[in-house]
Amino acid sequence: MRLSRRDDEFSIHLSTQTSELMNSRMHASEDALADLACAAIAGRSRPHVLVGGLGMGFTLAAALRGVGPGGTVTVAELVPEVVEWNRGPLGECAGRPLDDPRTRVHVGDVAELLRGGHSTYDAVLLDVDNGPEGFTHHGNNWLYSPAGLSAARLALKPGGILAVWSASGDSRFTSRLNRAGFRVDVRTARARPGKGAHHTIWLAHAPGPGGSRSGAGGGRKRSTRP
Template structure:
């Protein structure tokens, strides 16, 4: 009898680096990686991932949970802090009408370039939507204006209240940053924060600022699947 052929376990394609960028202010390097139709963003030299295009359920939820509260507004103005892979922007556009205006503040210019290039396929190129606009710079710059014009402010600028990528991001979660966001909201506006995990101290910080607060546990992949992340809704 002929010998059975040796079984060879299929090899998984490797991630290839297709872009790098330096975070302004601290020199940390971001790496954009691609494997077939999957994308990953990492911090050079650090373990794990910042983002993966297959795990965006909680980024979607950041927008959908907040935008549910804007259904009575024909032309809501929404500010998103952090473009990432574009999933929160795409979800906000999907959850609002033709007259919505969604501005994304992104600190790293290359992240916008990535989203207009190959990475854009992940979220369906939401930057091509005429309702979307990009502000290249720190979202804190817009919050400090305190103009009261935003109906929703969605903040996903770091891993949560304990900054991972940039110490300056801690201001967003400080009492001063919360107060600035509060002044930037319209009457009955909604403020939402994304975090990799829960933190009771931040919930109490929002309450001390005068907000009603609802921490919501969401899943990274889809309902019932993936890591548990936290979204704070404050109004």
């Protein structure tokens, strides 16, 4: 990956691609990923949220706002350079969330934390690729596979939520989440407030205590913004 800057605007590209992976002007849907997930666990005492993918830090910053002063957010980033960029000038874009004492950083694959977790996280937020397939890193495919979704469910506390960002919708992934035992709500959010591309966010609710799946049924699709 490579980072470029023009005045106060940053962008990240794959080294082998000319198109942008992300731009600091367009992060409303990343904010929504964290906002929606944290709203679903509101009221929990000292929540622990896992963010897969640091990017430009916007999802991490929104998660920190959502968990409150007693919460913790662990962010996993596979590419060490992305962490260093966020510790440098890029960090100003999102308000330097890596400097927040509630932040824990894991430089490595988020899959390692999911495999090692058991009822550890109140919410898991995945924004590691363009959607439920490994575009930037083929190893990400496991995260969206039945095995990966099962690991995510086990890593969540009862009634926790798995939130997944995607550049576009995918009905097959919705079905896969349902088969993994989640109650699924599909939302859309704009890349920029009120404009820009429509991105998809899956909110996959894990069973509550005793395996209950209370609440509305899955598969509904709604927009978070006009």
